[in-house]
Amino acid sequence: xxxxxxxxxxxxxxxxxxxxxxxxxxxxxxxxxxxxxxxxxxxxxxxxxxxxxxxxxxxxxxxxxxxxxxxxxxxxxxxxxxxxxxxxxxxxxxxxxxxxxxxxxxxxxxxxxxxxxxxxxxxxxxxxxxxxxxxxxxxxxxxxxxxxxxxxxxxxxxxxxxxxxxxxxxxxxxxxxxxxxxxxxxxxxxxxxxxxxxxxxxxxxxxxxxxxxxxxxxxxxxxxxxxxxxxxxxxxxxxxxxxxxxxxxxxxxxxxxxxxxxxxxxxxxxxxxxxxxxxxxxxxxxxxxxxxxxxxxxxxxxxxxxxxxxxxxxxxxxxxxxxxxxxxxxxxxxxxxxxxxxxxxxxxxxxxxxxxxxxxxxxxxxxxxxxxxxxxxxxxxxxxxxxxxxxxxxxxxxxxxxxxxxxxxxxxxxxxxxxxxxxxxxxxxxxxxxxxxxxxxxxxxxxxxxxxxxxxxxxxxxxxxxxxxxxxxxxxxxxxxxxxxxxxxxxxxxxxxxxxxxxxxxxxxxxxxxxxxxxxxxxxxxxxxxxxxxxxxxxxxxxxxxxxxxxxxxxxxxxxxxxxxxxxxxxxxxxxxxxxxxxxxxxxxxxxxxxxxxxxxxxxxxxxxxxxxxxxxxxxxxxxxxxxxxxxxxxxxxxxxxxxxxxxxxxxxxxxxxxxxxxxxxxxxxxxxxxxxxxxxxxxxxxxxxxxxxxxxxxxxxxxxxxxxxxxxxxxxxxxxxxxxxxxxxxxxxxxxxxxxxxxxxxxxxxxxxxxxxxxxxxxxxxxxxxxxxxxxxxxxxxxxxxxxxxxxxxxxxx
Amino acid sequence: xxxxxxxxxxxxxxxxxxxxxxxxxxxxxxxxxxxxxxxxxxxxxxxxxxxxxxxxxxxxxxxxxxxxxxxxxxxxxxxxxxxxxxxxxxxxxxxxxxxxxxxxxxxxxxxxxxxxxxxxxxxxxxxxxxxxxxxxxx
Numbered sequence: 001x002x003x004x005x006x007x008x009x010x011x012x013x014x015x016x017x018x019x020x021x022x023x024x025x026x027x028x029x030x031x032x033x034x035x036x037x038x039x040x041x042x043x044x045x046x047x048x049x050x051x052x053x054x055x056x057x058x059x060x061x062x063x064x065x066x067x068x069x070x071x072x073x074x075x076x077x078x079x080x081x082x083x084x085x086x087x088x089x090x091x092x093x094x095x096x097x098x099x100x101x102x103x104x105x106x107x108x109x110x111x112x113x114x115x116x117x118x119x120x121x122x123x124x125x126x127x128x129x130x131x132x133x134x135x136x137x138x139x140x141x142x143x144x145x146x147x148x149x150x151x152x153x154x155x156x157x158x159x160x161x162x163x164x165x166x167x168x169x170x171x172x173x174x175x176x177x178x179x180x181x182x183x184x185x186x187x188x189x190x191x192x193x194x195x196x197x198x199x200x201x202x203x204x205x206x207x208x209x210x211x212x213x214x215x216x217x218x219x220x221x222x223x224x225x226x227x228x229x230x231x232x233x234x235x236x237x238x239x240x241x242x243x244x245x246x247x248x249x250x251x252x253x254x255x256x257x258x259x260x261x262x263x264x265x266x267x268x269x270x271x272x273x274x275x276x277x278x279x280x281x282x283x284x285x286x287x288x289x290x291x292x293x294x295x296x297x298x299x300x301x302x303x304x305x306x307x308x309x310x311x312x313x314x315x316x317x318x319x320x321x322x323x324x325x326x327x328x329x330x331x332x333x334x335x336x337x338x339x340x341x342x343x344x345x346x347x348x349x350x351x352x353x354x355x356x357x358x359x360x361x362x363x364x365x366x367x368x369x370x371x372x373x374x375x376x377x378x379x380x381x382x383x384x385x386x387x388x389x390x391x392x393x394x395x396x397x398x399x400x401x402x403x404x405x406x407x408x409x410x411x412x413x414x415x416x417x418x419x420x421x422x423x424x425x426x427x428x429x430x431x432x433x434x435x436x437x438x439x440x441x442x443x444x445x446x447x448x449x450x451x452x453x454x455x456x457x458x459x460x461x462x463x464x465x466x467x468x469x470x471x472x473x474x475x476x477x478x479x480x481x482x483x484x485x486x487x488x489x490x491x492x493x494x495x496x497x498x499x500x501x502x503x504x505x506x507x508x509x510x511x512x513x514x515x516x517x518x519x520x521x522x523x524x525x526x527x528x529x530x531x532x533x534x535x536x537x538x539x540x541x542x543x544x545x546x547x548x549x550x551x552x553x554x555x556x557x558x559x560x561x562x563x564x565x566x567x568x569x570x571x572x573x574x575x576x577x578x579x580x581x582x583x584x585x586x587x588x589x590x591x592x593x594x595x596x597x598x599x600x601x602x603x604x605x606x607x608x609x610x611x612x613x614x615x616x617x618x619x620x621x622x623x624x625x626x627x628x629x630x631x632x633x634x635x636x637x638x639x640x641x642x643x644x645x646x647x648x649x650x651x652x653x654x655x656x657x658x659x660x661x662x663x664x665x666x667x668x669x670x671x672x673x674x675x676x677x678x679x680x681x682x683x684x685x686x687x688x689x690x691x692x693x694x695x696x697x698x699x700x701x702x703x704x705x706x707x708x709x710x711x712x713x714x715x716x717x718x719x720x721x722x723x724x725x726x727x728x729x730x731x732x733x734x735x736x737x738x739x740x741x742x743x744x745x746x747x748x749x750x751x752x753x754x755x756x757x758x759x760x761x762x763x764x765x766x767x768x769x770x771x772x773x774x775x776x777x778x779x780x781x782x783x784x785x786x787x788x789x790x791x792x793x794x795x796x797x798x799x
Numbered sequence: 800x801x802x803x804x805x806x807x808x809x810x811x812x813x814x815x816x817x818x819x820x821x822x823x824x825x826x827x828x829x830x831x832x833x834x835x836x837x838x839x840x841x842x843x844x845x846x847x848x849x850x851x852x853x854x855x856x857x858x859x860x861x862x863x864x865x866x867x868x869x870x871x872x873x874x875x876x877x878x879x880x881x882x883x884x885x886x887x888x889x890x891x892x893x894x895x896x897x898x899x900x901x902x903x904x905x906x907x908x909x910x911x912x913x914x915x916x917x918x919x920x921x922x923x924x925x926x927x928x929x930x931x932x933x934x935x936x937x
Contacts, residue, residue, distance in 0.1 A: 760915075761833070765914055769891065773873060779869060
């Protein structure tokens with residue numbers, strides 16, 4: 001059944017474009033069934049997993065590498081699976097109306113459900129490599145979804161940026177996971193956690209941990225990699241709500257939570273999580289107060305929230321982290337959907353340009369204010385509960401640096417205040433305050449259709465109910481998840497049912513009150529606040545990695561980036577430069593290394609005596625052929641016309657082919673003859689279109705070319721000579737020879753007498769498969785390049 | 800090229816050359832030859848035809864676009880790997896079977912041979928597509 005939920009969503013992803021063609025408007029309703037069924041299934045699992053039970057399925061996948069296709073559902077997985085499928089159902093319904101009439105809606109659903117399957121797989125995977133595969137799949141589908149509106153340059157650039165940042169992190173994570181697997185002796189996540197004591201003994205654990213954190217921090221937009229997430233807001237709103245707030249960006253948090261039992265006693269782990277998480281929380285929340293665009297406000301608060309979750313895990317407050325994950329998914333998902341509704345129905349993106357929308361769209365407004373206040377942490381909403389736990393967690397930090405224990409509640413309170421500002425900006429400003437902007441709304445604002453309202457209303461309902469009766473979520477989800485994050489360790493659980501029944505005002509409540517007052521104050525004075533803080537922008541943009549990204553890949557910093565420079569050097573567009581670079585790289589790497597280590601000279605000197613054994617007088621034919629090749633090769637450099645150059649090169653080719661015949665390689669010779677012939681035909685086809693044959697090389701250039709050519713020739717000759725010195729291990733030749741015919745090999749034989757051919761089509765058929773695939777791609781490449789040039793003469797010729 | 804000698808000769812040469820390329824393909828398993836060189840030979844046969852009668856005429860006798868040839872060739876090669884998988888062997892594992900042709904002895908066929916046919920068609924498609932694109936540029 002676990003696999004069923006996963007397979008069903010992937011199957012729907014593949015079918016989505018076809019379904020859309022058949023069903024049209026109703027597609028979303030059909031597709032929503034997939035995640036909805038999954039949601040119900042994980043709801044039924046909730047009771048069992050909350051008590052610490054887990055279900056798993058596993059198949060051996062690649063035995064030689066120790067990789068299994070294994071899935072496991074425990075409380076942490078259940079929480080995320082419920083988010084993926086539950087929010088997913090709402091998003092599919094929402095997107096169906098949001099993209100109504102969009103010609104690519106079917107394709108959109110394909111990407112979206114593909115992402116959903118990948119994300120579900122990610123949170124269920126119990127094998128590190130399997131987890132990595134799903135992880136990368138979410139990056140790729142996220143790329144497609146951010147760039148969905150691919151005709152806008154900004155969407156393409158943001159999509160690429162997200163892909164590059166999370167992709168680099170993914171590679172780092174893969175390296176870390178392989179290391180971790182090597183240290184622990186298994187790729188099984190539950191296995192690693194069970195035997196985590198072996199991790200403390202290995203010196204490589206630290207490296208593995210840092211590499212894995214690289215993946216988690218890029219994916220979850222932690223400082224200093226936070227810059228990609230706000231840019232990803234180029235995506236359509238349902239995508240932002242789903243990927244960039246409720247699910248995908250939480251993958252890093254999930255991974256950290258998942259591996260926490262294995263690393264939690266490590267100080268580096270606690271420090272890294274609490275410091276980077278804390279910095280992200282503070283920076284994200286501060287930047288959110290500087291924004292006025294609806295989605296940007298939400299994006300920066302998301303960055304901040306992700307920081308909070310990471311920080312809480314690092315501080316040893318898993319219950320707060322679990323509660324925050326749930327509360328955030330509910331209020332932020334709803335707010336993003338509200339942002340989409342406002343953009344869709346009123347046509348405005350800037351919250352300062354909005355106002356008075358309560359009368360026009362009352363349901364949306366109620367949803368927005370409840371979710372916005374939940375983000376601000378107001379009683380009696382789920383956001384309040386999460387914020388209480390967060391403040392309590394930071395007051396009683398178990399992990400992380402103890403000397404600066406005062407720091408955590410301080411920055412948590414400041415960040416809480418900033419989050420409150422953002423909550424008011426998003427939940428109150430557009431709906432309950434008068435509109436100050438001039439002119440009419442671009443569209444006539446009205447309430448969204450029911451399918452678009454369903455998701456936000458249900459999410460907000462849960463925020464409300466969960467806030468009133470926190471025990472409802474506590475017993476089934478939060479406490480179980482807390483246990484999963486903490487591993488076998490005892491954690492103090494705050495009794496959520498009595499959170500409102502504090503007999504005396506606690507420190508956390510006091511800080512919460514301070515934060516709220518500060519929020520309201522800053523919100524009221526938001527204009528002067530933005531003016532005062534404007535000079536800080538230079539600082540906040542300077543401390544992220546965004547500048548480095550722009551230096552590498554181009555962007556706002558300047559037209560010159562590493563990517564352009566490298567492309568200019570390596571991709572000059574001149575064939576001769578490509579050949580030169582290839583040859584010189586080979587010379588430097590292969591020749592240089594062999595000379596440096598002395599291997600080449602040694603084997604050449606070893607091979608020399610064997611030349612004496614050759615009966616030179618019997619090699620008359622060969623001598624003549626070699627002489628012809630030499631003469632033709634030299635002549636080819638001196639020719640003054642294309643036809644004659646091709647003719648002498650043909651002499652080289654045919655003579656080499658004859659040498660193959662003499663040395664018993666008729667297959668190679670046949671192929672060589674055919675290739676030479678075809679070369680002439682191709683030449684005849686293009687000769688009339690080439691420019692006048694002229695010599696452009698300077699004297700210096702010629703000397704350069706000649707020396708590179710000579711050096712490469714010498715290297716190849718040295719290789720050939722030194723091959724004499726190697727007494728090859730005959731294992732492979734022996735195997736081929738003895739497995740060709742059934743008389744020797746029985747039923748394992750290849751049934752053929754032509755060894756060359758059976759190597760190509762049987763023993764090493766996979767290589768040949770690769771080669772013909774490359775051939776096919778090359779042909780399609782030639783075809784497209786020349787055709788494109790044909791159709792667009794205005795663009796100038798392709799060099 | 801407008802040469803009546805070339806045209807007349809090509810009319811007879813084309814089937815012969817193609818037959819020859821198929822012979823090279825078929826005998827490749829036991830004697831020099833095989834799909835790759837067979838494909839190259841077939842390419843030169845069609846190239847000769849294109850020279851004598853022009854590219855459009857060549858496209859007409861090929862009937863389907865060359866990209867289809869490439870796709871079909873790769874498809875056949877890929878498909879030849881599947882029987883091995885179905886028998887629990889590795890992908891592309893050679894599977895053999897023989898047919899009894901009454902009076903003509905037995906015919907042994909195997910997936911490697913199918914694979915070679917895939918190579919033949921792919922090479923033909925690839926080389927001709929490149930030739931044709933260059934020729935159309937003219």
